[in-house]
Amino acid sequence: MKRSIVCRCEDISEEDVIQAIEEGYTDIEELRKKLRIGMGPCQGRVCIQLVARILERKTGKKISKIRLPTVRPPLVPVSLGTLASENDEK
């Protein structure tokens, strides 16, 4: 079966997204929590725009009206060791 990958981090395909929308998950945050899109190392840089476009196509809601998920720090993955070394714990 042909699969178009939408989210590389969590291995989610276009079909998975469409199925979830058809099940009633029509908010991008709900889709995120249902499918884990945007929760991987890229934090949605690959998938979120694609998912927004699929949502527009399936629900008719204009892409400009689709609220994107909250941006969460850090921008790129940072090791716990680096974060812990900022200043030594007394």
Added chain:
Amino acid sequence: MKSKADVVIIGGGVNGCSLAYRLAKKGLDVVVVEKRYLSAGATGACGAGIRQQWSTRENAQLAIQSVKIFERLSKQLGQDIEFRQGGYLIAVHDEKEMKQAEKNVAMQRSLGLTVNILEPEEITGVVPILDIKGMRAIGATFCPTDGHANPFKTTFAYADAARKLGAEINTHTTVINVKTAKKTIRAVVTDQGTIQTDVVVNAAGIDSKTIAEMVKVKLPLTPFRKEILATERLQPLFEAMVISFKDGIYFSQQKEGQIVGGIPIPEEKGGYKTMPTFAFLSHMAQTLTRYAPVLKHVNVLRHWTGFYDVTPDARPILGEVKEVKGFIQCSGFSGHGFMISPMVSFLLTELIAEQKTSEVLESLSLDRFKGKNIEKELSVVG
């Protein structure tokens, strides 16, 4: 949207949705209104843990009975909520904490819970990546039937099951007013229309205070910002949730492999601010790598904030308020709303559908704050 309902639930978190499911199952006509999307508040930001080891009897009872419901919930709702029982390991750091732990364990055992006090060297038998010296532990308590579930999937599964039973769930719908007449609930006014009803359940998390003010009821709730981080996925390393009341830290490895945990933000005060802080990241990374030094090589992917709706005794406010007939409270969970949601919705369903009250429900009424001797829950983390 319906213009009439038996019950209107304000708030589409895990408690609102599970209550909608149970009430619909009893044949009641239920409408849920949620300002944003399902699980947008504390439910969606929570640490996913399910713990039965509490210091107050009521919390322990609610949690033990909730676990019994969680154990069969995936089957009951027809969707996998990813419930796993890897246990909770609670670090004990000094003699004073050990005395309290012994007291807690005795009370928990009297309720039939299996919970053990571990020697320091037994700790790594449960969670091998821990450094007993680094975490400064003189022992621990461990309950093997504590665990986790996926808060989003649990909420969505309840909502789906509720809809199938006829409940109406309206997301992106904001409550503007709650109308009363003769100190009795009459209607809920939203930006999408008005719903006539005799019963309103206030399950709006930190916004519960605002909802209560609409009917001139004052709730002693303070929102406290909390932060959590998630790491990249790892191979399975440990199954238990590790927590410490002294350090305030909690962390566990989730089903997908990521480590998720939190710790109180240094010098945090109550308020509605939502921005994540570097102070948290730094403090959490330092404490976490002190507990499990091997994790220093692991990457943090993201961190986020959520709110605890904290009451003066860190226990929820449940049941009907004396001042307004039909106004039911379901808030003030103080960070533990997800894990006790099965019993909370069970008890509130008894109250709403059968006018049946219970000792636990009475002890968690808003009225208790009028008395002087409130028993504070001591076993709080995050």
